[in-house]
Structure formats: C-alpha cells, structure tokens
Amino acid sequence: MTHALGFTEEDLRRLAGTRSFERGLGYLSAVSRLDIGVAVITATVDGTDAYEVELAEDEAGGLTGWCDCPYGQDGNFCKHCVALGLTVLGQTHCVQQQRSAATSRTRLLNTWLEARTREELLALVREQLADDRDLRRRLELRAATAGQDTVTARERILSLLDTRPFARYGYVEYADARAYGQQATEAVNALRTLTASGQAGAAVEVAREALLALGRAYGEIDDSDGLIGVVATGLAEAHLEACRTALPDPVETAEWLVGHLLDDGNDVTDTELFDYREVLGEPGMARARELVVAAWRANPKGWTQKYLMERLLKADGGSVDALVAVHAADLAPNGHTHLVIAKELEAAGRAAEALEWAERGLREAESDRGPDDDLVAFVCERYARACRLADVVALRRDLLGARPSLAAYQYLRTAARAAGAWDGSERAGALEVLKAAAQPQKDQWYDGSALVDALMDDADLDAAWQAAADGYADQQQWLSLADRIRDRQPADALTVYLRWIDPLRKQTGDSTYERMAELLLSARSCHRTLGTEAEFAAYLAALRTDQKRKRKLMATLDQHGL
Known part of the structure; x- marks a missing residue:
C-alpha cells in the first residue's frame, strides 16, 4: 500500500x-x-x-x-x-x-x-465492559444469540430498534439517523446469528416483531441517506433466511406475510411475496392467493392490493382478461391506466383491442388532468403505423384546442408536416387558437403568450414582433425576440433593451445589478452596429450619475467593462 x-x-x-x-x-x-x-x-x-x-x-x-x-x-x-x-x-x-x-x-x-493468555484477554475484555455500556450490550446480545437465551436476545434486538434514545424532539433527525442506523444494523446481525446457531424458529418470530417495530418508526426518521432503508431490507432478508431454515407452518406464514405486505409499514422493506414461494409451498401459496384476491375485492382501488393481484396473475400465467379486469376496476382520470391495459393487450397480440382501450382513455380523460402524454403518443404512433396521418393531425388539433401551449403547437406542426398539411390553413388555424387563448396586455413582466413562442419557434420573427407589439409578449419574450433580431434590426432591439433597463433603476440586489449589466451590454452592441457609440457613452454616463449611490451596482458595471 x-x-x-x-x-x-x-x-x-x-x-x-x-x-x-x-x-x-x-x-x-x-x-x-x-x-x-x-x-x-x-x-x-x-x-x-x-x-x-x-x-x-x-x-x-x-x-x-x-x-x-x-x-x-x-x-x-x-x-x-x-x-x-x-x-x-x-x-x-x-x-x-x-x-x-x-x-x-x-x-x-x-x-x-x-x-496474551486466555485469562489475560478475559480480564482485558471485562475491564472494557465495565467502562463501555454500549460494548457490554453488544456482547450481551451476541452471547444471548449464540446461546439458548432467546428471551434476552429478543429483548436486546427490539431495544436496538427503539428510536427513543435518538429522538430528541420526538423525531430522529438527520444528524442522529446515522448513529441509529449503525445500532439497528446490530439487530440484523443478531437475527442472522440466531438462525446460524440453530434457533431459526425463534429468529422467525423475532424478525416479525422487528419488521413491525421499524415499519412503525420509519415515518419518524430522517432517512435522507437511505441507511435505515438498508437496515429494513436487511431485516426482511434475515426473516426470509430464518424461514428457509426453520420452514414454519406454510399456511400461518402465508397469512402473516400477506398481512405484512398489506400493512403500510411494509413500504420501507419492499418484501416480495414470491421470494417466499419455496417456504410456502403449494399450501401456503394457495392460502396467499385466497387472501390477496379477498383483499383486492374488498378494496379494488388500493395500490398494494392491485399490485399483489397483478403479480399473482402474471406469476401464475393468468389470463390477460383477468389482468385487464384488475386495472379496469380503478381507472386513472388522466387515462394512464387505459394505457397500461392497452400495452398488456398489445403484448398479448390483441392490437385492435389495445387501440380501442387507448382511444377510450382519450375520450374519458378528465379535461383538467389529461390525457396522459404517453397515452397520446401511443395512439398517435399506432395511427401512423396504419397510415392514418389525418387522424394524427385531427387528434393533435383537438389537443391544442383543449390545452393551448407551445408543446401542443409543436406536436401538431410535426404531425401536419408529416401529412403534408401544415403550410396554409392548418398553421393559420393553430395560431388563431393560441391567439384566442391569450390576453393581450402592454408591458407585462410575466405570463407571456404561447403565440409569441410559437411564432419565434417557427422563425417567423416579423409576425412575432407584431404579436409582441399587440401586447402578447412578456418581458422575457421581448428580450428573446430582441436578441434574435439584433443583428438585422439593431434599432428595434435597442428600444427593447432600454425599455427594460428603466424599471431596474428603482430596484436593488445582486441579481438586479447583473441583469442591468447584461441589458447594457446588449444595448452597447446595438449602438456599435448602428455606429452610435457616443450616444451610448452619454446614456451610460447619465445612468452612472443617477445610480452612483449604489456602490455594488457601480462595482458590477466596472466588472463588465461598462
């Protein structure tokens, strides 16, 4: 080394x-x-x-x-x-x-x-135990797990998962979570030692209690580093190891396992039902299926219930129709569940039904939540495969009308160009939709229109300038437009920069000073193109005189060579 x-x-x-x-x-x-x-x-x-x-x-x-x-x-x-x-x-x-x-x-x-002799080492260890309570507890736990004292082992393991010594304000903060996680790791090691020392049956029962204890406490721990999640996974693995060794009653184990999976406290462990297939055998798996189906029927909209039913059906080779029924019992308002069903049907070779479900999702999506972007893309892609380009355009046109935005405009433009139908009435109609959705207002700082963005995206800068002049642009859009026309229309761009410098004179703060410097640099560039550098020098001198008390602004201007 x-x-x-x-x-x-x-x-x-x-x-x-x-x-x-x-x-x-x-x-x-x-x-x-x-x-x-x-x-x-x-x-x-x-x-x-x-x-x-x-x-x-x-x-x-x-x-x-x-x-x-x-x-x-x-x-x-x-x-x-x-x-x-x-x-x-x-x-x-x-x-x-x-x-x-x-x-x-x-x-x-x-x-x-x-x-050292055995006696000397024992004396040394006892000396340390007298002064170090934590070391004593760890060794007591090892002694209990290595021997037959399962009562003490259980007590010590559960005490290692007790958050109270670390919760100064009723909550384990980030600063204390690391120490708690290191202590809780000892509980995982102790459970594995129990199993390795021939006490797997006891380890199964203690691991169940440990998982319950940590699951209940997890919401009160700041686990930003994920260390407690690693401990929880370790506890789940230690329980599974103990079950594989002890082979507890399969039906009772299935009942505990499904109950654990349906408990909110299981979120931290990510325990997987089918990891226990070997432990449960056919009797246990049959009981687990009964319980999962019953839980889903009682609460078909529960996320965990749906997930377990889906896993059972896929693992057992269940019919696609049964899987569709599970998803159809709780359809998301944005059409995402329709998409899930469509993909399952398509994977089963039932493309026509898949498209029907996807189209149904578009129709049933609530206007304020959907449709899901991936669902729209799925339908458009299937239309395109079938050479139904006009249908793609119609769908994109409807979506632009329902939710006007630059992205919706761009999607329609791409679809219409593919169909050879963009230049002309399609584009004009799309721009009218964006214009109708906007509220013109002079010199607005925020909430500019998608109309100006779309025109700039089309590189139709003359039309964008006119729309901005009509009140459809906010400050950022005006400045973006000025940047794009500065080389060929420096006088127009200059009016924009000067207009947005003036309000900044009344403001303070580092970000304001940096923004003013950027605008002044842009204005200077326009004057250089126009050949009017002297005019800019006079403007800058007047501005510095007016703002001279703002020493931080003066320093910022100096840094930018202004």
Missing part, C-alpha cells in the same frame, strides 16, 4: 466549494490531536465547539470527509474538513513516516494480543 497522500489542495476546494474552502483557511491553527493512520486521518478542530473530524482515502484515491459540526452532519464537506486536509498537506514530508508508524503500532498490538 502506498503511503503518499492521494489528495491535493484542489481536491479539497472541489469537495468543499469555494466558500467553505476559504473559511477553512481561518481554522488551520484550530486543528489539534492530529492522528494520521494508514487510510484514515482524524483530528479535533475547535470552532463554536470542539468538533471531531475524519478524512478517509479509498483505494481508488477518492477522498471523503466527516465532521460532527451541524453542517458536516448534513453530509457536507465542511470548513473543518478543509482545515484538517490543509494541515495534513502542510506535513507531507512526514506523512509516510507517520503512516508507517501507524502500521507498526497495529502490528505490535496484534502481536501483543496474540501473546
């Missing part, structure tokens, strides 16, 4: 960002208790509090940092990590020596431990 540092100052800057990196420069003198190990570097950095900081290098040369300051606990590479990294880089000359010393210390410790 190499002893050289695998990171550079630039790596620290990249990981931390410029702001945290620069703030880290002020903490170099606050680094203490530095310990350079083979792959891990630790230290204490004094800030608002004394923070424990750790840098770790992986075999590929990547660097990670952890700090128990609030910013670091949110997963950020903080200023304290930067300070530690820079301190270590400043001691590059002795890193190899310190890492070699760490390797030697580890080797020496291992040699010393191997030379």
Whole structure:
C-alpha cells in the first residue's frame, strides 16, 4: 500500500466549494490531536465547539470527509474538513513516516494480543465492559444469540430498534439517523446469528416483531441517506433466511406475510411475496392467493392490493382478461391506466383491442388532468403505423384546442408536416387558437403568450414582433425576440433593451445589478452596429450619475467593462 497522500489542495476546494474552502483557511491553527493512520486521518478542530473530524482515502484515491459540526452532519464537506486536509498537506514530508508508524503500532498490538493468555484477554475484555455500556450490550446480545437465551436476545434486538434514545424532539433527525442506523444494523446481525446457531424458529418470530417495530418508526426518521432503508431490507432478508431454515407452518406464514405486505409499514422493506414461494409451498401459496384476491375485492382501488393481484396473475400465467379486469376496476382520470391495459393487450397480440382501450382513455380523460402524454403518443404512433396521418393531425388539433401551449403547437406542426398539411390553413388555424387563448396586455413582466413562442419557434420573427407589439409578449419574450433580431434590426432591439433597463433603476440586489449589466451590454452592441457609440457613452454616463449611490451596482458595471 502506498503511503503518499492521494489528495491535493484542489481536491479539497472541489469537495468543499469555494466558500467553505476559504473559511477553512481561518481554522488551520484550530486543528489539534492530529492522528494520521494508514487510510484514515482524524483530528479535533475547535470552532463554536470542539468538533471531531475524519478524512478517509479509498483505494481508488477518492477522498471523503466527516465532521460532527451541524453542517458536516448534513453530509457536507465542511470548513473543518478543509482545515484538517490543509494541515495534513502542510506535513507531507512526514506523512509516510507517520503512516508507517501507524502500521507498526497495529502490528505490535496484534502481536501483543496474540501473546496474551486466555485469562489475560478475559480480564482485558471485562475491564472494557465495565467502562463501555454500549460494548457490554453488544456482547450481551451476541452471547444471548449464540446461546439458548432467546428471551434476552429478543429483548436486546427490539431495544436496538427503539428510536427513543435518538429522538430528541420526538423525531430522529438527520444528524442522529446515522448513529441509529449503525445500532439497528446490530439487530440484523443478531437475527442472522440466531438462525446460524440453530434457533431459526425463534429468529422467525423475532424478525416479525422487528419488521413491525421499524415499519412503525420509519415515518419518524430522517432517512435522507437511505441507511435505515438498508437496515429494513436487511431485516426482511434475515426473516426470509430464518424461514428457509426453520420452514414454519406454510399456511400461518402465508397469512402473516400477506398481512405484512398489506400493512403500510411494509413500504420501507419492499418484501416480495414470491421470494417466499419455496417456504410456502403449494399450501401456503394457495392460502396467499385466497387472501390477496379477498383483499383486492374488498378494496379494488388500493395500490398494494392491485399490485399483489397483478403479480399473482402474471406469476401464475393468468389470463390477460383477468389482468385487464384488475386495472379496469380503478381507472386513472388522466387515462394512464387505459394505457397500461392497452400495452398488456398489445403484448398479448390483441392490437385492435389495445387501440380501442387507448382511444377510450382519450375520450374519458378528465379535461383538467389529461390525457396522459404517453397515452397520446401511443395512439398517435399506432395511427401512423396504419397510415392514418389525418387522424394524427385531427387528434393533435383537438389537443391544442383543449390545452393551448407551445408543446401542443409543436406536436401538431410535426404531425401536419408529416401529412403534408401544415403550410396554409392548418398553421393559420393553430395560431388563431393560441391567439384566442391569450390576453393581450402592454408591458407585462410575466405570463407571456404561447403565440409569441410559437411564432419565434417557427422563425417567423416579423409576425412575432407584431404579436409582441399587440401586447402578447412578456418581458422575457421581448428580450428573446430582441436578441434574435439584433443583428438585422439593431434599432428595434435597442428600444427593447432600454425599455427594460428603466424599471431596474428603482430596484436593488445582486441579481438586479447583473441583469442591468447584461441589458447594457446588449444595448452597447446595438449602438456599435448602428455606429452610435457616443450616444451610448452619454446614456451610460447619465445612468452612472443617477445610480452612483449604489456602490455594488457601480462595482458590477466596472466588472463588465461598462
């Protein structure tokens, strides 16, 4: 293993960002208790509090940092990590020596431990247990799971999943979730040990309780890193392993399993019914089918009930009609479920019925929610395959009328061009639809019309300019249009830039100053094309005089060479 540092100052800057990196420069003198190990570097950095900081290098040369300051606990590479990294880089000359010393210390410790007698090692462990309550509890759990004390094992495993010691305000916050997850992982290991030590039957029962406990607590944990989800998956896998070993009563297991799958608390585990096929056998699977069908009939609109029915039908080779019935019992208002049914029918070789369902979805979609874009694309693609291009155009035309937008206009244009019917009345009609949907208003800042966007998208800039002049454009559309005509119509573009500079004179803030500078640069470009640079210089001088009290604006203008 190499002893050289695998990171550079630039790596620290990249990981931390410029702001945290620069703030880290002020903490170099606050680094203490530095310990350079083979792959891990630790230290204490004094800030608002004394923070424990750790840098770790992986075999590929990547660097990670952890700090128990609030910013670091949110997963950020903080200023304290930067300070530690820079301190270590400043001691590059002795890193190899310190890492070699760490390797030697580890080797020496291992040699010393191997030379101790059984009695000496036991005395050493007991000494540590007297001072470390967490270590004592972990070893007590291992002792219980390795022996026959299932009562103690159950108690310890469930206590490891108790969130109360970590929920300072009734909720496990992100800063505490990592420690809770590490503790909960011990519960997974203990369950597997129970199974491996010949107590699989007990492991089955305890795992059920553990899954229930974590499922109920999960909603009160900030699991942004997904660590608790990994623990939940581990619990589910430990339960399955125990079942495969113990082979509990298949019918009773099926009843528990289906109940667990239908419980909202199962969302965290993603337990899969068919993973238990071997455990359940035919009697258990038959009982599971009965329960799933009954649950679906009682609540055909339940997401889990529908999912389980779909999985059963597909796994058992059920008929497509039965699958369609499951989906048809709860049709989404945007037509998405119709699309799901259409795809199932098409996959079964029933293309005509598939298209009928898709067309039905278009008809039944609620106007404020649909139709689903994928459903529309499905129907249009099938029409095109059948050379029904006029039907594609008609559908796209109807959708534009129902929900006018630039995207709907573009879809209609593509369809009409494919059918050779765009230039002429089709385009004119589409533009009339967009115009009718807009409300003209002079000098509006927001909510410009799709009409102007469509005309610019068509590169019909003269018509777009006229629509904007008629009040159909907002500020951003005016500016986009000015940018596109600036080279050939600099005088018109200049009027737009100057018009939108004036309101900014009364505003403050960094974003406002940057926006004013951008508009001034565009205006200067127009004056250069017109050969009127002196006029722009006079305008800029007057503006700077008028705004001179805004020192940040003056600095921004200077930065842009204005």
